[in-house]
Each structure stands twice: as C-alpha cells, then as structure tokens.
Amino acid sequence: MVSALRADLFDPASLVALGRIEIVARWIVDGFMSGLHRSPRKGFSVEFAEYRPYQPGDDLRYIDWKIAERSDRWVVRQYEEETNLRASIVLDVSKSMAWSGTQLRSLGGSASGDTAVATDRLTKLAYAEQLTAALVLLLLKQRDAVGLVRFDERVRSSIPPRARNGQWRRIISALEEPGTGKASSAPTALREASRLLTRRGLIVLISDLLMDQPDVESAMRALRAAGHDITVLHVMDPAERDFVSSGEALFVDPESDLTIPASASDVRVAYRNTVQEVIAEWRALFGSLGIGYEVVSTDAPFGVPLRRAFAARQQMP
Amino acid sequence: MSFLAPLYLLLGGAVAVPLLIHLLRRKMGARVDFPAARYLARAEKDHSRTLKIRNLLLMLLRVVALLLIALAAARPVAQWVGAGHAPTAIAIVIDNSLSSSAVVNGRPLLDGFKAMARDVVSHATSADRVWLVDMDGRVRGGTPATVKDEIDRLEAIPGKGDPKAALARAASVVRGVGLDARQIALVTDGQRTEWQDAQSVPDAQVLLYATPGPPPTNRAVTLAEARPVRWTPRGSVAARFLSKDSTTFRMTLGGRTFARGTAAPNEEVVVHAAPPERGWVAGTVELEPDELAGDNIRHFAVWIGPAPGVTVAPSAGQFVKEAVDVLKTSGRIAQGNDITVVGADDVSSLPALITAPTDPVRIGAANRSLERAGIPWRFGSRHEDQSLVRGTGFDGVTVNAHYDLVAASGAVAETLAVVGRDAWIVAGPKYVLIGSPLVPEATNLPVRAAFVPWLGGILTERLVGEPGQAIDADPGAHLPRPRWADAIEGSDGRRTPLGESLDVPSRAGTYFLTRGDRRVGAVVVNPPAEESILDRYTAAELKSRIRTERTVVAPDAASWSSLAFRAAARRSLVEPALLLALMLLVVEAFVIGSRVRRLA
Numbered sequence: 001m002v003s004a005l006r007a008d009l010f011d012p013a014s015l016v017a018l019g020r021i022e023i024v025a026r027w028i029v030d031g032f033m034s035g036l037h038r039s040p041r042k043g044f045s046v047e048f049a050e051y052r053p054y055q056p057g058d059d060l061r062y063i064d065w066k067i068a069e070r071s072d073r074w075v076v077r078q079y080e081e082e083t084n085l086r087a088s089i090v091l092d093v094s095k096s097m098a099w100s101g102t103q104l105r106s107l108g109g110s111a112s113g114d115t116a117v118a119t120d121r122l123t124k125l126a127y128a129e130q131l132t133a134a135l136v137l138l139l140l141k142q143r144d145a146v147g148l149v150r151f152d153e154r155v156r157s158s159i160p161p162r163a164r165n166g167q168w169r170r171i172i173s174a175l176e177e178p179g180t181g182k183a184s185s186a187p188t189a190l191r192e193a194s195r196l197l198t199r200r201g202l203i204v205l206i207s208d209l210l211m212d213q214p215d216v217e218s219a220m221r222a223l224r225a226a227g228h229d230i231t232v233l234h235v236m237d238p239a240e241r242d243f244v245s246s247g248e249a250l251f252v253d254p255e256s257d258l259t260i261p262a263s264a265s266d267v268r269v270a271y272r273n274t275v276q277e278v279i280a281e282w283r284a285l286f287g288s289l290g291i292g293y294e295v296v297s298t299d300a301p302f303g304v305p306l307r308r309a310f311a312a313r314q315q316m317p
Numbered sequence: 318m319s320f321l322a323p324l325y326l327l328l329g330g331a332v333a334v335p336l337l338i339h340l341l342r343r344k345m346g347a348r349v350d351f352p353a354a355r356y357l358a359r360a361e362k363d364h365s366r367t368l369k370i371r372n373l374l375l376m377l378l379r380v381v382a383l384l385l386i387a388l389a390a391a392r393p394v395a396q397w398v399g400a401g402h403a404p405t406a407i408a409i410v411i412d413n414s415l416s417s418s419a420v421v422n423g424r425p426l427l428d429g430f431k432a433m434a435r436d437v438v439s440h441a442t443s444a445d446r447v448w449l450v451d452m453d454g455r456v457r458g459g460t461p462a463t464v465k466d467e468i469d470r471l472e473a474i475p476g477k478g479d480p481k482a483a484l485a486r487a488a489s490v491v492r493g494v495g496l497d498a499r500q501i502a503l504v505t506d507g508q509r510t511e512w513q514d515a516q517s518v519p520d521a522q523v524l525l526y527a528t529p530g531p532p533p534t535n536r537a538v539t540l541a542e543a544r545p546v547r548w549t550p551r552g553s554v555a556a557r558f559l560s561k562d563s564t565t566f567r568m569t570l571g572g573r574t575f576a577r578g579t580a581a582p583n584e585e586v587v588v589h590a591a592p593p594e595r596g597w598v599a600g601t602v603e604l605e606p607d608e609l610a611g612d613n614i615r616h617f618a619v620w621i622g623p624a625p626g627v628t629v630a631p632s633a634g635q636f637v638k639e640a641v642d643v644l645k646t647s648g649r650i651a652q653g654n655d656i657t658v659v660g661a662d663d664v665s666s667l668p669a670l671i672t673a674p675t676d677p678v679r680i681g682a683a684n685r686s687l688e689r690a691g692i693p694w695r696f697g698s699r700h701e702d703q704s705l706v707r708g709t710g711f712d713g714v715t716v717n718a719h720y721d722l723v724a725a726s727g728a729v730a731e732t733l734a735v736v737g738r739d740a741w742i743v744a745g746p747k748y749v750l751i752g753s754p755l756v757p758e759a760t761n762l763p764v765r766a767a768f769v770p771w772l773g774g775i776l777t778e779r780l781v782g783e784p785g786q787a788i789d790a791d792p793g794a795h796l797p798r799p800r801w802a803d804a805i806e807g808s809d810g811r812r813t814p815l816g817e818s819l820d821v822p823s824r825a826g827t828y829f830l831t832r833g834d835r836r837v838g839a840v841v842v843n844p845p846a847e848e849s850i851l852d853r854y855t856a857a858e859l860k861s862r863i864r865t866e867r868t869v870v871a872p873d874a875a876s877w878s879s880l881a882f883r884a885a886a887r888r889s890l891v892e893p894a895l896l897l898a899l900m901l902l903v904v905e906a907f908v909i910g911s912r913v914r915r916l917a
Contacts, residue, residue: 096352103350210352240353249347253354260357265909266372267360274360275353 012302013122016130021172025133028302029141051075085144085202086161088193091132091175092207092235094152094184095254097125100298101239104264124235127298128206129175131233134302135204135309136171147196148174151189153182160196183255184211187219200227204309209234209282210255217285224289231292233305234282238297243271325390328383335379371908378905385898393890402882404444405498408487409434409464409881411471412480412505414452415848418473419506419533419609426528427473429874430504433526434468436878437502445882446494450487452478453793453823458490475611475825475844476792477511484863488521500524502881503863506532507854510847517864524869526877527856536560537612537849540585541602543619546787547778549649550621551591556602557583559612559849570600570619594621597785597836599827612849616827618787618839625781626653632660633672636763637755637772644773656780660754664690668747668780670772673720675754680720692748693728697721706741706762708734710771716741716760719753749775785830785838790821792842802830802837 054074062076100123139146147161148171157174193203248263286293296305417427441447441461448458449467457467491499507527540557560582568576576588604613627650629638644650658670661683674683684695698721706714711734722740730745741752753759785801796819804812806829830838856870871877
C-alpha cells in the first residue's frame with residue numbers, strides 16, 4: 001500500500017515511523033522508481049530485463065518482432081544498464097546532526113504555527129540516514145558499486161564501494177552504529193571516500209555543513225582534481241533555517257560550545273538573512289567547483305533529495 | 318510643577334525593570350542546543366548596530382512610559398504652556414503692620430508692597446476674583462478698580478496685626494467662589510516677631526514675597542508708664558528705649574514738654590514731676606524720628622489731683638497711724654477728712670479704709686456700724702490659725718487671726734486678698750474692708766516693708782475720686798466694657814458711646830473714657846514693643862513657618878507680581894502624562910509589530 005502511495009513523497013517523519021530503516025528505504029526506492037520516467041541509457045554492456053506492452057512513442061528499435069510475428073502482440077524489450085560506476089556516500093554523523101527543531105519548543109513554540117509538525121520532525125541525522133539508505137538501495141538496484149563513509153570528528157565507518165549482494169546489509173548495519181561525535185571533519189572523510197573509490201566515481205556528501213568553508217573547499221578541490229563527481233546534500237532543519245522560536249535564551253552550539261544569548265524575535269530577520277547568505281556562499285563555492293549542491297529540509301519528502309542525487313548519477317557514464 | 322501625591326514618585330523605581338532586562342538579558346534565559354549558533358553569532362555581528370538601536374529604542378520607550386505612569390500616579394500639577402491664565406480667585410494679603418512703615422531707600426516698605434499689589438491687580442481679567450486682605454484680617458473685594466482704590470487707601474497699622482486671621486480670611490474667600498485656581502498672594506517684610514507663630518493654611522496655595530536683606534536700624538520707645546497712675550499731684554514717668562546707642566528723648570504731659578534727657582540703650586529712665594494739670598491727662602515719651610516713625614512715640618495717661626486728706630481714727634491702730642504719717646510726710650496725702658482710716662466698730666463716713674476691731678467683743682457693734690454705713694459686708698466667725706495671704710503685693714504676708722467676711726445680698730465688691738478660701742480684704746465703692754485688725758498680733762502686714770506703699774495706693778488711688786483707671790491696649794483690640802465708663806473720647810474730642818465691648822482704636826494714642834461729662838479713665842493705645850524689633854526671616858525660613866498645600870517663593874518683587882496668576886492657574890498633568898505614556902506604548906507596539914510583519 002505504501003508503495004502504491006509513492007512513499008518517496010510521504011512526510012518523512014510519518015514514513016520513518018512505519019518501519020525499520022531498510023524497509024522504509026525499499027518503500028522509498030520503490031515509490032521513486034515507479035514515478036521515474038525510465039529512459040534507459042545505451043552502453044557497451046546492456047542486459048535484457050523484461051518485456052512490456054508497446055505503447056505509442058516507444059522506440060520501434062526495441063519492439064521484439066519475433067514475438068509480434070508469433071503472437072501478433074507488440075511488446076517492447078526492456079534493458080537495464082550495467083555500469084561500472086562506483087559511488088561513495090559520505091554521511092555526517094556529528095553531534096550537530098543529531099538535532100531537530102523540536103528542541104526549540106521550550107522557547108515558546110514557532111512563529112509560523114507549525115508546532116505540531118515540529119513535534120514529529122526527524123533529527124537531521126535520522127533524516128540523513130534514511131536518505132542514505134534509500135540512495136544506497138537505489139544505486140545498488142542500478143548495479144552500481146556503493147560505499148559509505150560515516151564521520152564526525154573522525155571517520156566512524158568506512159565501507160568500500162561494492163555492487164555485490166550483502167553490500168546493502170553491510171551499509172544498513174553501519175548506519176545503525178553510534179556516531180554523533182563532538183565535531184565534523186569533512187576533509188578527512190572526503191579523502192577517505194576518495195581513497196575507497198580508487199578510480200573516478202560519484203561522491204555524495206550528506207551533511208548540515210556546519211563546518212569551516214575553507215577546509216571543505218580544499219578537500220573538494222582535491223576530489224574534483226581526482227575526477228570525481230560530487231553532490232552535496234545540505235541537510236537543514238526548518239527551525240534552523242527560519243529560526244521560528246520566539247523566546248529568549250542562550251543558544252549553545254553542541255559541538256563548539258559557542259554560546260550566543262539572543263532574543264529570537266529580535267534577531268530572527270538578521271538570522272534568516274545570514275542563513276541565506278551562507279547558503280549562497282556554499283552554492284557559489286560548489287558551483288565554482290562544478291559540484292552539485294542542494295539544500296534539503298528535514299520536512300521535505302525523501303523523494304526530493306533522492307531525485308537530486310539520482311540526477312547526478314544519471315549524468316555519469 | 319509640583320505633586321499632590323509625591324510618594325508615588327517612588328514608582329519611578331520600576332524603570333529599573335526594563336533597564337535590568339536590557340542590561341542583564343545577555344545573562345538570562347534557558348540554555349538551548351542550537352547547532353547553527355555560528356549563524357546566530359554572525360547575524361548578531363552583522364546586524365548588531367540595528368539590533369542595538371532597536372533595543373535601545375524599545376528600552377527608552379518602556380522606561381519613559383513607566384516614568385510617565387509613575388508621574389501620573391504622583392498627581393502632578395503645573396502651569397500649562399500657553400498664554401493667559403485660568404479664571405483665578407486671588408486674595409492679596411499685604412503686611413501693613415507697623416514694621417511695614419519703615420523707610421527703606423527713601424520709601425516706606427508699604428508703598429512698595431502696594432505697588433506690587435496694584436501690579437497684580439492690573440493682570441486680573443474679568444473672569445478673575447480679587448480681594449485685598451490686610452494684617453487686621455479685613456477683606457475688601459470688588460472689581461479690579463475698586464481693589465486698586467482700596468490698595469491706595471491702605472495704611473500701616475500701629476501694631477503687628479493678626480497674620481493668622483489674615484491668612485485664614487484670605488483662604489476662606491478664595492475657597493468660597495468655587496474657582497479651581499485659587500491663590501493667596503502674600504507680601505511681607507518677614508518680621509520675626511510678627512511671624513513667630515507658625516501659621517497653618519492647609520488647603521491654600523500661597524505665593525510669598527518676603528523683603529530680602531537686613532532690616533533698617535531702629536530706635537523705639539518700648540516703655541512709657543506713669544507711676545503711680547494717680548498723681549497727688551506728684552508722680553513719675555518711667556521710660557525705656559530700644560537703641561544701639563544713647564538716645565535723646567523728651568516727655569510731654571498735656572501737650573507740654575516737661576522733661577528732656579539722654580538714655581542709654583535699654584536703660585529705664587524715671588522722671589519725677591508735680592505738674593499743675595488736674596484730672597486725666599495724656600502724656601507721651603518721644604524720640605527723634607528715624608526710619609520707623611511709628612514707634613518713636615509712646616503714650617501714657619495719668620490722673621493728677623491734690624493729695625487727699627486722711628484722718629486716722631484711734632480704732633485703726635498705732636501701726637496704721639504711723640504709716641499714714643509717713644505718707645503725709647512724703648506729700649502723697651495730707652491731713653484732712655477726705656478719707657478716714659478706722660476700725661469697723663467706729664465707721665461714721667466714707668470713703669474709708671476699715672479694719673476689723675481689735676477686741677472680739679466689738680464684732681457686734683462693728684457689724685451694726687457697717688450696716689449703718691451701707692457697706693454690704695459683715696464679720697463672721699473668728700479664726701485664730703496662721704495662714705498665708707494670697708493677693709497682688711501680699712507676698713510673705715501671714716495672718717494669725719481673722720474674721721470671715723460675709724457678703725450681704727447684692728454686694729458688689731472686688732476681693733483684693735484671700736486667706737485660704739476666705740476673702741480677707743475686699744473693696745467696693747468708697748471702702749476697703751480688712752478681715753483682721755492691722756496689729757502684729759493678728760497679721761504681719763503692718764510690719765512689712767510693702768505695707769506703706771500698699772497703704773498709699775489704697776488711699777491715693779482706690780479711695781480717691783472716680784473709680785476709673787488707665788487701660789493699656791494694643792491697637793484694634795476688643796476688650797470688655799468697663800462698668801465705670803459709658804463713652805470713649807476720640808482724638809478730635811468727639812465721644813462715642815460704648816457698646817457691649819470696648820473697641821480699641823487702631824491708631825496709637827490716648828483715648829479718654831468718660832462718664833457723663835467727666836473723664837473717668839483712659840485707654841492708652843501703643844504698638845506692641847516687640848513690633849519695634851525689625852529682625853526678619855528669610856523667605857525660605859518664612860516658607861517653612863507657613864504650612865500650606867503649596868507655597869511658592871517669589872525671588873523678587875517683579876516675579877511675585879508675574880507669578881500671581883500663573884502660579885495659581887495650574888492644572889493637573891495626570892491626563893497628559895497618561896496619554897503620552899499610552900502613545901509611547903503604542904509606538905513600542907508598533908516597533909515590535911514591524912518586526913513581526915517583517916517576519917511574516
């Protein structure tokens with residue numbers, strides 16, 4: 001039933017509450033795939049997958065004429081690509097990721113009135129893990145080799161890219177390991193991902209990007225120099241983006257212990273402007289490096305970032 | 318601006334709340350995990366100037382609003398900005414006491430006061446009510462022109478007046494017309510003796526002007542007294558002077574100078590005289606005129622007549638006879654039959670000084686003798702115990718034996734001395750009756766030094782001539798009517814019948830009291846001696862002595878005139894303060910609301 005309702009378009013918090021991460025990931029991918037307008041790529045190694053009835057507009061080259069002759073039915077041969085793409089997902093599991101806007105409720109709720117939503121919102125980490133699982137599954141279904149690097153102030157898990165059976169299980173097990181260290185060290189993780197790929201591949205960084213831009217920039221430049229395609233999914237909680245609380249408090253960065261006393265209502269406008277500036281800076285930086293960049297809100301259905309990552313994959317040979 | 322409930326100003330301390338919130342807000346609040354704190358820090362850094370200005374603006378709006386609310390609670394009243402003044406009831410109290418006639422810079426103080434008062438009246442509009450109140454408490458009202466005329470006619474009184482009554486009357490008239498703006502405008506020289514008693518006018522607002530600077534040097538006659546009041550015909554005049562150095566004086570009697578001399582400061586001068594005048598005569602003690610002329614002359618009155626002839630009967634006793642001989646030798650009395658000094662059992666004519674009989678067995682004869690002479694007293698029981706005599710001039714006099722003096726019905730007499738609770742010496746028309754014989758066995762009076770002067774007084778004053786006397790009075794006083802007089806003679810010789818009371822004239826002088834066609838006494842009107850002491854209170858000191866709802870001190874004469882209506886025509890600032898506070902709170906809400914709109 002979930003599949004029929006396009007799980008990739010479900011509210012993430014509601015969806016995650018329905019099952020374990022691997023099950024939910026399957027629903028997401030199934031829903032995502034059913035909504036995909038499939039346009040198989042032609043490659044040197046194309047493998048037959050199935051038949052389906054001919055529909056007007058289908059390429060006549062793929063009509064199985066033999067069946068048409070025997071049974072007077074027009075069917076189209078479906079192929080699935082088999083590539084040698086190697087992808088590595090770099091997941092930020094630092095402490096800042098283990099946060100959701102529900103923690104601001106003590107300051108008086110949200111100005112936008114979405115208190116109920118905030119109550120059920122996933123933490124950035126939960127969202128990112130679910131997204132990672134779905135993305136891994138999607139890539140594995142594409143016969144791609146997929147690996148995973150989890151990091152906080154150090155690399156927590158490092159799974160080399162593989163396309164074989166069992167990789168899915170290994171990655172799911174890794175996602176269930178603890179993380180949330182005090183800091184984020186993306187450069188180390190990105191170098192590790194590059195090392196694991198061994199040749200040109202796809203790297204997907206899933207992080208809240210609460211880290212120093214110059215460090216990230218230098219690491220990204222190195223990856224780009226190595227020929228990797230990179231996509232960055234910038235995970236943000238809506239409260240983090242809009243700062244909708246109304247109270248006065250000491251706002252503490254759980255990673256750096258930076259403490260800022262502020263009245264949310266006083267600084268809200270300035271804060272929002274700052275967030276937009278930061279996003280613009282990231283976008284400009286990644287754009288200059290040829291890196292795909294997408295801001296992902298934790299209240300957005302998983303299909304949104306998944307489509308962005310899949311699009312990146314589709315651009316790969 | 319002043320406050321009707323100033324304690325509520327303490328509410329202004331509430332401004333500490335927004336101040337503390339503003340200053341301490343960075344140390345307050347719950348700790349909340351917020352991973353994007355770095356964005357917050359950057360936002361605050363980038364927009365700190367805007368935030369600070371907005372926060373300061375909000376804090377100022379809240380502080381001022383709180384201050385205005387506290388101000389309103391304290392019920393401020395003040396003169397509103399704008400021309401003119403509200404309809405005002407104003408009572409101008411001019412200090413026209415004797416001291417206001419002192420000449421300063423060639424001009425009497427009172428003239429300056431009157432000019433100031435005229436200036437105030439000239440600012441009055443047809444909607445105002447104006448009264449003039451003098452130091453006697455007399456109130457004169459009417460149109461501004463009428464009040465100006467009254468001011469022109471105002472003269473200094475020869476006394477200190479009644480400041481309390483003046484202020485009370487002034488407060489009463491301004492209250493009575495129902496105008497919101499009420500004012501008592503007081504102008505005075507601030508003389509200490511005049512304002513010695515603190516005045517209380519709790520529900521009035523007073524605009525005060527007190528003459529600044531030191532008072533002029535003053536010389537004055539502070540005592541002028543005939544001793545005794547009845548001269549037979551010799552007597553003396555005692556005088557004392559207020560002066561910083563020796564001063565020359567002259568004494569007159571019946572308009573004739575009979576003595577001149579020089580007196581040291583505060584020295585009592587006694588001048589003896591035996592003038593030819595007879596009857597009640599007016600006299601003066603005078604100094605050369607100085608800045609305050611009103612106290613350079615002091616009046617007195619004296620009765621002058623021949624020495625009465627006195628006969629002493631043997632029944633009066635040897636001590637009395639010897640005392641009368643002494644008086645005859647001094648010339649105060651003569652040998653004759655005008656007065657007899659006699660034992661009660663031997664009374665045959667009046668006037669007489671009558672003593673109790675020496676022998677108790679003569680009491681019956683004495684009472685019959687008193688009855689025959691028409692004296693409404695009888696001797697009663699005899700008492701033989703030592704008792705102290707009480708009465709004027711009887712200090713130390715004791716009695717060993719005395720008779721009760723029993724009054725007959727209708728007896729009108731004056732008790733001169735008592736023993737215990739019993740009358741011992743009584744006096745009536747043409748008699749003085751003593752309850753003991755004047756012998757040492759019965760009383761020590763005859764052997765005391767005071768006996769001869771007392772006896773002289775009885776013989777030359779009480780038993781001689783008419784029963785009248787000289788009455789010293791302050792100007793304008795109201796005294797009980799003396800029974801022995803029926804009219805008072807003015808300085809122009811015109812006689813005014815006495816009513817139920819004796820209304821003392823307000824001008825200094827000697828006014829004779831008459832009975833029929835004859836002068837039988839006098840009212841001597843002099844300013845109080847303390848009125849000659851011109852020491853002043855400062856305006857601030859005077860303000861503290863006049864307890865009012867509000868007292869405004871004018872720093873100079875011009876300010877007093879200009880403030881007269883403005884100081885009174887004050888209105889409440891409660892409504893404007895609350896309105897302004899409300900406006901500020903609306904602005905504050907707008908500032909906050911603008912942020913909310915930007916959020917939306």
